[in-house]
Structures are given as C-alpha cells and as structure tokens.
Amino acid sequence: MKQDLPEAVTRDSLDALLAAQRDAFLREPFPTWETRARHLKALRAMLLDNRDALAEAMNADFGQRSKAEVMLAEFVVLKQEIDGALKHGTRWMKPQRRSVGKWLMPGRAKVVPQPLGVAGIVVPWNYPLYLGAGPLVCALAAGNRAMIKMSELTPRTSALFETLISKAFERDHVAVVNGDASVGAAFTALPFDHLLFTGSTRIGHEVMRAAAANLTPVTLELGGKSPALIGENARFDYAVDSLLLGKTLNAGQTCIAPDYVLLPRGTEAKFIERARTRFSQLYPDFTSNGDYTSIITDRHFDRLARLADEAQEAGAQLHPLGVHDAATRRFAPVIVTNAPADGTLMQEEIFGPLLPLVPYDTLDEALRYVNSRARPLALYLYADDARTVERVTHETVAGGMSVNETLMHIAAEGLPFGGVGASGMGAYHGHDGFVTFSKMKPVFTQARFNGRGLIAPPYGRLFDFLINLMMKF
Template sequence: MSTETIKEMESVLDLQKKLHNSEDAPSYDLRMDRLKRLKEMLLKYSDEILETINDDYGTRDKNNTFLSEILSSLGSVDYSIKNLKKWMKPEKRIANAGQPFVARLMMKLLGASAEIQYQPLGTIGMIKPWNFPINLIISPVAQAFAAGNRIMLKPSEITPKTSALTKKMFNEFFDKSEIEVFLGGPEIAIAFGNLKFDHLLFTGSTQNGQKVMESASKSLVPITLELGGKSPVIMDDNCDLSTSATRIMRGKTMNAGQICIAPDYMMMPKGKVNEFIEESEKAISYMFPDIKYNENYTSIVNEKHFERINHLIDDAKEKGAEIRTINPADEDFEQQEGHKIPPTFVINPTDDMKIMQEEIFGPVLPIKEYDNIEETIDYVNSNPRPLALYYFGKNKDSEEKILNRTTSGGAAINDVVWQYGQEDMPFGGVGNSGIGSYHGVEGFKQFSHQKSVLRQFKSDLIKGMMPPYEGKMFENTKNQIMKK
C-alpha cells in the first residue's frame, strides 16, 4: 500500500507541474471558483466534521470544535474571497529609485516603470497536524488557492477518521490536478517530504520540523515551518488576577491545551501564586463543574500522549515541584478510558525538570515566581524563541519593555491564543518556533513568487555611461555624485 501511495504522489506531482507549466496562471474567476467550492465543502460537511473529530479524540468539545475548525476556517476563506482582487493586482514600485531625482523623473516621463507581479509558485506541499485537523488545512489551502497554486496534502495519521474524511471531501469538490490528499503513516510522510515541491508547508514539532527542513534542503525546496515551543505568560503585579485567570484557563483548557500557542509556563510575582490558583479554580469550576464525563472537556488525543503528559508531571513531582490539580467534582482520574487530565499547576519548577524542557501540549501549566520584571525578560531570552508570548498587566512601560526586548513569533496582551484568529496579521514563528508565516495577505505572498518587472524607457539616455564612454556624461555624473 505504501509503495502504491508513493507512486501516486509522484504521479500527481508530475501532473500538477506539467499543468502549471503548460497553462496560463489561474484567472481571478478560477481562483474565486476554487475558494467558493472550498467554502461550500465546509458548509456541507460541517456536522460530519464535528462528529468525526470527536470520534478521533474520544471526547472533544463540539462547540469549541465548531468555533475553531468551522467558524475560523470559514473566516479564512471569506477573507481570501473578499480581498482576492486586491491581492492579485501588481504592486507599483519606483523605477530607478536609486538615481538622482531629476534623472529619475526624466526616466519616468520617458516611460520607465516598475512593479511586483505575484506569480503562482506551482505545487504547494502541506504536511499538517492532528490538533486542529481541519482549520490548519483549510486556512493555508485558502491562501494557496488565492495565490493560484495547486496543492498536495498529507494530513496526520493520529486522527485517522478526520484524515479520511478530509480526503473524501476534497475528492468530491476538487480534481486531483487542483488538490489531492494522501493518507498514511510516518513512511508516507517521509516520502512526501522528499518530493520536489515548489514550496512545502509543515506544521508540527520542532524536532520533526528539523527533519523536514533537512529533507527539503536536498532539493532546495523552499519551506514554511510552523512549529511550537514553550510560550510564556508574564504576569505583572498590577494585573487583574480574576480576569487573567479566566482567560488563561480558557486558553489552557481549549482542546485540552493541545495547541501550539497555548501558554506553556507562567512567570508570576512572588506572593501571588495562591491567589491566582484560587481565581483559576473559580474559573474552571464555572466552565467545568465536573470533568471526567463532561463532553465539553476535551480528551488527550490518544494514550501515548496521555502517558507522555503524565510522565512530565511525575518527573516534576519527583524532582521537588509542588503539584496542584483543579478537580471541582473531586473525581478519580486513575481509572478512566477517556484520557482526560484535569487542569494542573506545577509550582516553582526547575530547569532540570522535563516539563521545562519540552513543549507540554496538555492542560498542565508550570508557574515560576520572580522578584523583578527584568528576570522574566532574561529568562525568556535565555531559552529558544517561542511561537507566542503573553503579557498580563496594566503597566505600559513593562509591556513595551517586554515586547521590545524579547523575540517571539507573535504576542498578545491581556489574553492568550486569540492572536491566531487575526486574519489581517501574519501568523508564524521565529528561530526554533518556525520559519515564515501565513494568514491573509502574508499567506498570499508566502505562496507566491514576487517577480520584479522593470519596463524601461525607449530612448538610450545612458549611452554615455557605457563603453566606450563617449563625451563627458560619465565624468560629470561621477563628479556630481562624489561631491555629496
């Protein structure tokens, strides 16, 4: 089966490349048609998407799945539809911009012009994860279609039912010359990553991102890597603890913390931890009066990840950290089939604990205490650059200091996670958390070749500047420039 799939991948890539090279760039009408079909597909299958993802997880909050997988995806598609005509227009630039004003003006009057044309790259390969198995496909697909590309897609084997549904949906609404979906495990993913795409988008762990980058480099395939890392929350001493706790707990329990931009650790002024945990308990009790059988509290995706997260907690406990669990109904989580982990705090962890070395990807949040806000900046900067950074507080000086002196893929002030849904801002990482970005016009440009086009004037004004340098034009120009 793997051999057949690999041959099919190679065949589809060959087909898409031949069509890209032999046909004109997709027109506005064709791109719009693809985007509208994408939207129609989502609307038709929305209910089945909710049920299928829930089946893959065991329990996944269907209302939150609607918001994060359906509504957010529709927003991405609609935004591309709304802005497509504007994005496709060539971008005017200044011709001969480095020349003196008089010379530049004369060249312009004689017909010189410059512009950037946005040209489809060709075939975009996408390797996508399991944590948001629809949205993390639809959003970049919309932008790649808007840019006029064809697409090959490898969804995650960890959510097999959703991946199978993804293939079914796209095969119904699109021809394989436009987009094709390939199912399979790690062997297929490796072969997929070795194909000579015109661009490759990977979303996943930093470790796997390094492997994808290495494979792509062999064929000089340009890549966008959306990775993860340990995204910090910095709490100032003047923040509203009640509001902050509510918003952080919403973000940390959304998809049970299985989000690449979920808060991965907190830094809090000394003496505030207990009060913050009390406010967090109130917030969790309101959202989830019980957890174990609550359909609104999402399960960890499978046993392997469930055991991995519990191992991080056990390692921290063995090395001296205090563990605080929020369990409103005092339920027993030792015996369960649902792979649920209640919200858990790890108090004052040390850097030798695995929980401070690995991305958690679960509803567990370490809290470190600090004396001075400078400590938080130093700590963030001593670690790999995160995909997100969050600041809670009212001090504008501290806010600006943190934003200016730390580097992260993105940031949010007095909230978490929601920066992802901003279609008019780029989303991506920096350093270990990723390369490149997409969303909105940045996604359109990421999946386009920005071709510089100069239309030169007809008159040969620069004849004297070229061999054999007749007349005094060269010397006069040189003397004028050197006088500056």
C-alpha cells in the same frame, strides 16, 4: 474525469501526482481571480456543508472532542479566512508600483504577484481541518495547486477530508494524501514549489533537511514553550481566567497554548485558588462534561502523566484542578509549582493541560528568563500600563504576541501567523499567506527614450562626468 484515489501511497505515486499537478499548473499558470474565487467558494461550501460529519469524525478520533470547540476553533476561523480572501483577493493580485530611483527614470517598476506552482502542506493532528484547510486557502488565493498530507493520528477525519476534497476538486488541482510517518517522509522529500509544515520542532528539523535537498522553500510552523507574563499591576483574576481558557481549549493540545506562567512572587496560591474555582465553573461534572476534549492517544496521555510524575519526584508540587480518567483520556489541568528548571517539564513543549508557575521579583528578571530560552511561537502579556506593554513588546522576540488575551492573535484576520527561530520560520494567514505562496516578481520596464547608452562602453570623459555626478547626488 476525476481520477480515483490510489489505494496505496508509494513514492512513485507521489511523484506521479506531483507531476500531474505541475503539468496542470503549466497549462494555467496564472488563474484569473474569478477562477480562484470559484475554488475558494467550493472549499467553503464543502467545509460548511459537511461540518457535522467532520466534527463527528474528529470526536471519534479523539475519543471526545468538544463539538463547540470544533465549530469555534476550526470552522469559524476557516470561514473568516476564506471570506477575507474573497473580499481582498483582487487587491492582493494587483501589481504594486515601486520606485525606480532618479537615475533610472523615466523607466517604470512594479512587483507582480505570481503563483509558485504546486504547494505541499503537512498537517498535524491537533486541529486537522484548520491547519489543513487554512494554508490551502492561502495557496488557492495565490493561484496554486496543492497536495496535503494529513495526520495518521486522526484517521477518520483524514479519510473523510480526502473523500470530500476529491469530490470538490480535480486531483491534479488539490489532492489529499494519507499514510503513516514513512509516507510523510516521502511527501516532504518531494520537490514542491513551496512546503508548509505544522508540527513539532524535532520533526521540523527533519522536514527542513528533506526540503533542502531540493532547495524547496519552507514555512515551518513549530512550537516551543510559549510564556505568559502577568504584570505586577495586572487584573489578576482576569489574567488567570483568560490563561485557563487558553490552556483548556483542546485540552492544551495547541501549539500556541501558554506553556508556563511568570507571575509576581507570592501570588502562586492566589493563582491556584482562582484557577480551581474558575475551572469548576467552566467544566462542571468534569468526568462527564462534553465540552472538554480528550488527549489524542494513550501514548500522549501517558507522556503527560510521566511529565507530572517526574516533576513531582524532583521536588515540584502538583495542584490538580480535577480528577484524571485514563479510560477516556480526560486529563484535568494541573498547576505545577517549584518545577526544576532543568527538568523535562520546563525544557520540552508540554502540549497538554500542565501549567507550571514561575515566580519573579522584578520585570527585568522576568524578561531575562524569557530571553534566556529559545524564542517562542507565542507570548502572552497581562498588563494595563503602557510602560510594561512597551518593554515586553520591544525587549522580547516571539512569533506572535497577545496583550491581555490568550490565543486570539491567531484569529486576527490581518495578522501574519508564524514562528521565529526554534518556533519556526515564515508566516501565513490573510495577505501574508497570499505572499508566502506567491513569487513577488520584480519587473522593470525601460522607457523608449532613456539614458542607458550614456553609461555604455567605450568609457570616457562623459562617463566619468556622469559617475561623479551620480556620486554627488
């Protein structure tokens, strides 16, 4: 019988929940693929059957969250993730044969994917379903149990997700935990077998410190300032249109949204003009347009306004593409030129529809600009010539990269998603997510007839001969 969800979350209740999941895991430490597939199908049915209710909850949490965006950016990609796991999971589970080397023949070696146990998943507010259920898909495909901490900034979505999960899964299999930042801190301090956190770089430091106390392995999906680089001979209008799509999705509240644009010097006015024209086509009647998402809270709205004001006071020029509405928290995109390099706008992740332009004279200068900063979660290049694509690919380091596109690398089924350096560590999605939530256990099997006794004590002339022979070949 399913247990009732606790009315209040305490450290004791979290400890008890983890213990119950670990006990359940030990009773079934290696679920068959049929069992795992049944769980994945249950998750898929729960999400798709309740997509309208979940979209309505998100809309209420944001004040205005585009339902079209929710269907595209949350449900379509989640369905693809689940369908991909169902299609490839039996292959992912198979042991992988490995070489033993000539001196251990005729022994055999393999790597056996093994469930880790109980995974902890910490979910941010900006894509609460995709960033909660996405890692869960990987954890379930790998045969694990999971505890999920949802964001307190999306209370309706988080509460509904908790209710739906409790109906689809036993609590000792998958459980959702809701609560404020103190609950989140207690959650990340639990001795999980793996912890995946999605959020800011600042909180990522705290999560890693908490996990270190238990030597819990972590996957950190953070953020940072993801650059976009428009090459000298790029299809300029296409690049502007594409970047605007990436920057306005979820009103820029996306960890891989382009944070600033490097473009050939002298093309700034052309960029602004094209962006203004295109924005009016994408979102006509902006103040009442239902396709544009609101900023999540008044505090976040005020922060964006403050970033713009501070940049302007320091000498930057603001080029708004529409009119803000504080009452509904609709923040129209603002192109920013001449932003001081040491200002907050150019130092912190923006996480909203402000887009600074940084002109460059040569590709070398643009690459130096990117490489002088912390390694980003994403990098976007607009170029058609192979030489530029090759140079940017090989001479920059980023969590992921898209060429002539924005955001879409995260939706590519076979690509891992993850950061590097300040933008995170580890990766998931698809097979890489299966590996993240598995112990890829190396297993060596000795042959019945083998030469192990030839290199055992007491060492003598035969041993010396064999060692010399090994050194030569």
